Amino acid sequence: MPQPPSMDRRQLLRAGGAFGIAAAAAPLLAAPARAASATTTVTDLGPAIEQFALMSGLLVGDTVYIGSRNLTPTRLIAFHLPTRTVVARTDLGTGHSVQALAADPTGRYLYAGVLTKADEGLPNLFRWDLTAPDGPAVPVGRTEDRDIRELAVAPDGTVYAVGGVPGKAPALWMYDPDTGRVTELGVPDPNATLARAVAATDTTVFFGAGSVLAGGDGTSKASLYAYDRAARTFTDVTPAEMKRDPGLREIAVFGDRLVVGTSGSTERAKLAVMDLADLSSYTVRTTAGTVVKNLATDGDRIYFAGEGGLHSFTPSTGALAPLAHDGPDLGEIWGLDHTGGTLAVVSGYGFVGEIDTASGTCAVTDLAAAGAPLSPQTAMGIAADGCHVYVGGNNVVARHDLRTGAVVNLRAPGEAKDAEVLDGVLYTGQYSGQGMWTYDPSADEQPHQLAKFPSEQNRPLDVCFDPVNRLLLVGAQSDTEGGGSLWTYAPGSGAKAVYVNPVDAVQLVRAVAAREGVAYLGGDNPTTRGPRGTLVAFDPVAGRESWRLDLPFSTGVAALAVHGRHLYGLARRGGFFVVDVPTRRLVHTADVRAICPGFAAMTTSRGVVYGVSDTTLFRFHPKTFAVSTVVPDIDGAWYSGPHVNTDGLGRLYTLRGHRLVRVDDRPAL
Numbered sequence: 001m002p003q004p005p006s007m008d009r010r011q012l013l014r015a016g017g018a019f020g021i022a023a024a025a026a027p028l029l030a031a032p033a034r035a036a037s038a039t040t041t042v043t044d045l046g047p048a049i050e051q052f053a054l055m056s057g058l059l060v061g062d063t064v065y066i067g068s069r070n071l072t073p074t075r076l077i078a079f080h081l082p083t084r085t086v087v088a089r090t091d092l093g094t095g096h097s098v099q100a101l102a103a104d105p106t107g108r109y110l111y112a113g114v115l116t117k118a119d120e121g122l123p124n125l126f127r128w129d130l131t132a133p134d135g136p137a138v139p140v141g142r143t144e145d146r147d148i149r150e151l152a153v154a155p156d157g158t159v160y161a162v163g164g165v166p167g168k169a170p171a172l173w174m175y176d177p178d179t180g181r182v183t184e185l186g187v188p189d190p191n192a193t194l195a196r197a198v199a200a201t202d203t204t205v206f207f208g209a210g211s212v213l214a215g216g217d218g219t220s221k222a223s224l225y226a227y228d229r230a231a232r233t234f235t236d237v238t239p240a241e242m243k244r245d246p247g248l249r250e251i252a253v254f255g256d257r258l259v260v261g262t263s264g265s266t267e268r269a270k271l272a273v274m275d276l277a278d279l280s281s282y283t284v285r286t287t288a289g290t291v292v293k294n295l296a297t298d299g300d301r302i303y304f305a306g307e308g309g310l311h312s313f314t315p316s317t318g319a320l321a322p323l324a325h326d327g328p329d330l331g332e333i334w335g336l337d338h339t340g341g342t343l344a345v346v347s348g349y350g351f352v353g354e355i356d357t358a359s360g361t362c363a364v365t366d367l368a369a370a371g372a373p374l375s376p377q378t379a380m381g382i383a384a385d386g387c388h389v390y391v392g393g394n395n396v397v398a399r400h401d402l403r404t405g406a407v408v409n410l411r412a413p414g415e416a417k418d419a420e421v422l423d424g425v426l427y428t429g430q431y432s433g434q435g436m437w438t439y440d441p442s443a444d445e446q447p448h449q450l451a452k453f454p455s456e457q458n459r460p461l462d463v464c465f466d467p468v469n470r471l472l473l474v475g476a477q478s479d480t481e482g483g484g485s486l487w488t489y490a491p492g493s494g495a496k497a498v499y500v501n502p503v504d505a506v507q508l509v510r511a512v513a514a515r516e517g518v519a520y521l522g523g524d525n526p527t528t529r530g531p532r533g534t535l536v537a538f539d540p541v542a543g544r545e546s547w548r549l550d551l552p553f554s555t556g557v558a559a560l561a562v563h564g565r566h567l568y569g570l571a572r573r574g575g576f577f578v579v580d581v582p583t584r585r586l587v588h589t590a591d592v593r594a595i596c597p598g599f600a601a602m603t604t605s606r607g608v609v610y611g612v613s614d615t616t617l618f619r620f621h622p623k624t625f626a627v628s629t630v631v632p633d634i635d636g637a638w639y640s641g642p643h644v645n646t647d648g649l650g651r652l653y654t655l656r657g658h659r660l661v662r663v664d665d666r667p668a669l
Contacts, residue, residue: 039666039667039668040663040664040665040667042631042656043661043663043664044656044659045400045405045660045661046405046659046660047658047659047660048379048382048391048637048658048660049376049379049409050374051350051368052372052375053394053395054068055067055068055069055097055098055334056098056100056334056335057101057334057335057336058102058110058337059081059335059337059339060110061107062081062082062339063081063087064078064335064344064352065078065101065128065130066078066079066334066367067101068097068098069096069097069098069348069377070377070393071097071375071376074092074095074096075089075091075092076092076098076110076112076128076137077367077373078130079365079370079372081344084352084365084370085371086371088134090133090136091136094114094124095124096116096117096378096639097114097115098114098115099150100112100113100114100148100149100150100151101113101151102153103153104157105157108129108131109127109128109129109177110130110137111125111126111151111153111175112125112127112151113125113143113151113161113163115147115148115163116146119144121142122142123140123142124142124146124147125139125142125143125151125161125182126138126139127177141181143161143171143184144171145164145165145170145173145195146163146164146165147164147165148161149162149163149164149194149195150162150163150197154205154229155200156202158177159176160175160200161173161174161198162209163194163196166193167528169190169191169192169193170187170189170192170193170195170209171185171186172188172227185227188209188227188234189225191219192209192219192220192223193214193215193220194209194210194213194214195207195209195210196212196247197248197251197260199251200253201276203229203230204226204228205227206224206225206226206237206253206258207225207234208222208223208225208248208249208250209223210222210246210247211246212263213479214479214526215479215480216481216505216527217506217527217529217530221243221244221245222238222243222245222246222248222263223236223238225237225238237274239270239284241272241284241286242260242262242270245264246262246265246480247480248260248261248263249261249262249269249291249293250292250295250304251295252297254297254302255299257274257275257276257315258273258276259271259273259274260272260273260274262292263291264290264455265480266454266456268286268289269286269287269290269291269306270284270287271287271292271320283315283318285313285318285320287306289307291306291307292306293306293333294334294335296336296337296338300314301314301357302314302315303323303338303357304336305330305333307332307413307433307434309329310323310325310336310355311323323357325355326360326361326362327353327355327361327362327363327364328362329349330349330353331411332348333345333348334346334347341356341357342355342356343357347395348394348395348413349411350366350368350395351364351365352370376637376658377393378638378639379392379393379637379639379655380393380416380418380638380639381416381643382419382645382654382655383418383419383421383426383428383463383645384421384647384648384651385421387401387402387403387424388401388402388426388441389645389662390426390439392412392415392416392417392418392428393415394415395413395414395415397409397416397439400660410439410446412428414430414431414434415639416429417460418460418462418463418643420465422465422491425438425440425491427489427491428463429463429474429476429487430449431458432458433456433458435449435450435451435452435453436450436460436472436489437450438450451489451494451496453496456478456480457476457477457485457487457500458476458477458479458480459477459478459508460474460476461476461508461509461510462474462475462511462559463512465514466514466517466519469490469540471488471490472487472491473486473519473540474487474489476509477508477509478508482506482527483500483503483504483505483507484500484501484503485499485501485502486498486499486502486521486538486540488540497540499543502536503521503534504523504534506530507523507530507534508524508525509521509523510558510559511557511559511569513561513567515567515581517539517540518537518581519537519538519540520535520536520560522556522557522569523535523536524555524556524558525556532554532556533550533556534550535579547584549586551571551575551577552577552586554573555571555572555573556571557569558570558572558599559600559602559611562581562604563608564622565580566580568602568620569602570592570600570602570611572600573598574591574592574593574595574597575589575590576588576589576591576592576596576627588625592618592627595615596611596615597615599614601641601644603644603645603646603652605650605652605665606650606665608622609622610644610665612636612642612644614635614636614638615634616630616631616632616634617630617631617652618630619667621669623669628667630663631656631661634654634655635656636656637655637657642654642655643655650664651664652664
């Protein structure tokens with residue numbers, strides 16, 4: 001929808017509400033944290049989430065090797081298919097997840113690439129000798145692209161790696177096991193932000209890139225390059241039909257064919273089968289989903305995973321169809337291999353499925369029951385009422401019963417980035433592209449999808465409830481297209497709406513708050529160019545903007561909360577602001593970087609606005625807006641930014657380390 005341009009500072013000084021005067025009257029002031037109140041009680045409720053979370057799977061011989069996700073330390077386990085038991089494990093100790101696995105042609109060595117939060121200069125490529133699985137995987141090298149997203153091993157044993165690091169175009173990397181050297185081979189696509197696919201033959205390495213996690217701002221779409229190992233040159237061989245998709249998701253060499261899958265966005269994902277001898281000769285099929293990954297073959301059919309389960313494609317007939325089986329929902333699939341008429345499926349739900357492709361029968365083995373180690377996992381969103389606390393993780397929502405202390409892991413694909421509980425019912429914003437999910441503990445065995453929204457609006461970031469309009473409001477980001485959206489959903493009627501780019505074409509909606517039937521949207525821009533930190537007052541029923549303010553910070557909005565006539569907000573990197581809503585004036589700013597150095601979350605409880613950062617739980621005085629520390633060194637183990645929620649009784653819930661805590665704070669104001 002068309003939007004008016006943001007006002008510059010001169011326009012703001014002329015505008016009603018005198019934003020500029022208020023800003024001048026309230027300069028950016030340092031606000032030192034004060035000690036916690038003596039009436040603050042912190043109760044430890046145990047690990048927030050415990051599971052064996054996973055992010056990769058690869059069959060070598062008769063054993064499936066599986067890499068962990070968001071666990072400390074990162075680890076690999078070996079699941080033996082004949083006995084259906086975990087027979088070995090090794091800890092890597094670097095990074096947070098293992099997304100890339102590849103075996104050498106002899107089957108002796110397993111290579112693993114890790115993802116890290118920050119580049120510490122440590123190895124990110126490991127090798128495990130599978131002939132001596134009791135020994136540890138050893139570090140063998142480091143690519144300067146921080147994250148390794150995919151690995152391939154050529155027939156001669158040379159290892160190739162791709163991945164990425166924010167702000168840098170991804171390169172193709174080579175590890176030579178004879179010399180132990182890691183070498184950069186070049187950047188084939190200078191506009192790409194991520195590479196997630198690689199495959200290798202004797203003569204050629206295939207490199208797949210795209211901007212599936214940082215789209216917009218002129219970044220590239222799907223690209224496929226062939227690297228000539230002898231000539232050391234790249235050639236663009238992207239099928240024309242795939243160039244509109246945001247990224248190449250998977251590449252595999254099956255005999256004389258190259259098979260390629262994309263991630264979709266505004267269009268469905270594509271599957272291509274290319275002739276290795278003549279890459280201009282290919283067949284492309286459009287699938288029903290938004291991703292084609294985890295490619296496998298039985299020689300006749302090609303199997304792949306999408307967000308809706310497994311599918312098969314038969315090149316000889318052109319038949320493309322879902323793969324039926326009698327097993328459970330497979331959830332997010334991270335490993336798929338074919339052996340002896342059976343597909344071995346590694347599910348993000350923490351199990352291995354074995355599907356007979358002829359009969360459709362499916363046997364499922366829970367990895368925890370088979371001996372996989374359970375560990376506390378970094379968490380996503382959090383929501384609470386007087387009976388339950390819910391904590392989101394990878395493919396799971398942990399339900400904590402406040403009456404009995406029992407914890408149950410509920411299955412939900414992807415990640416519950418944020419959530420709210422209304423009248424005992426849980427509502428989540430589900431990444432990636434899963435829309436909204438819900439769970440009623442009195443009626444449901446498991447969560448289920450409640451509402452779909454455009455798949456390109458794939459990353460819900462903040463969920464809140466508008467009690468005047470009886471609407472759930474969700475702020476979202478589009479990873480592939482840039483910008484973001486506001487979703488609305490009415491629990492009473494099921495009516496829904498989506499408003500794309502309500503701030504502008506580059507700012508996502510990172511934070512949402514509601515007051516007297518108006519939604520307040522906090523804009524953020526993950527790119528290095530363009531506006532950021534715009535605050536928009538938005539009518540969620542009419543779907544139109546009421547007014548906006550450009551905030552005096554160099555970073556975007558991290559969190560919003562409402563108390564009385566005031567809208568409180570935190571910018572990323574510690575800028576704090578208060579807006580008097582009736583007059584539309586910025587009445588207070590402060591620098592709280594000492595306790596809020598990055599992302600943050602806010603909530604209102606007992607007439608006080610609270611905030612949480614990666615380090616500290618704090619509160620703001622409702623009259624002076626001074627900040628006070630409630631719990632220092634809380635250091636919550638969050639994956640994608642901290643969260644805090646209240647149960648409606650005034651008690652707060654957040655994480656201290658990997659543990660869920662209840663904070664009963666009664667400040668003397």
